[in-house]
Amino acid sequence: MYLVYILYSEKCDRYYIGYCSDMSARLERHNNGFVTATRNCRPYVIKATKSFATEIEARKEEFRIKSQKSRKYLEWLIAGNW
Numbered sequence: 001m002y003l004v005y006i007l008y009s010e011k012c013d014r015y016y017i018g019y020c021s022d023m024s025a026r027l028e029r030h031n032n033g034f035v036t037a038t039r040n041c042r043p044y045v046i047k048a049t050k051s052f053a054t055e056i057e058a059r060k061e062e063f064r065i066k067s068q069k070s071r072k073y074l075e076w077l078i079a080g081n082w
Helices: 021-029 036-041 055-068 071-081
Strands: 002-010 016-018 044-053
Touching: 002 021, 002 036, 002 055, 002 071, 016 021, 016 036, 016 055, 016 071, 021 044, 044 055, 044 071, 055 071
Parallel strands: none
Antiparallel strands: 002 016, 002 044
């Protein structure tokens, strides 16, 4: 099982979208500074997740969300529309 996730940093008022197979380990890597893209805005909290059966499905969904390039769209997903 794979997850697509949306993280939020209150410090930088910024969202981050990614996918993984182990959410707790991935969040720990983000918050401990091992991910370059999120290193400067720690800590991050999980705002939303969605499960997928395969890695390919998860990667497609991650790409689809990132291609929207819209904060309003992310907040719409987080509000329960995902």
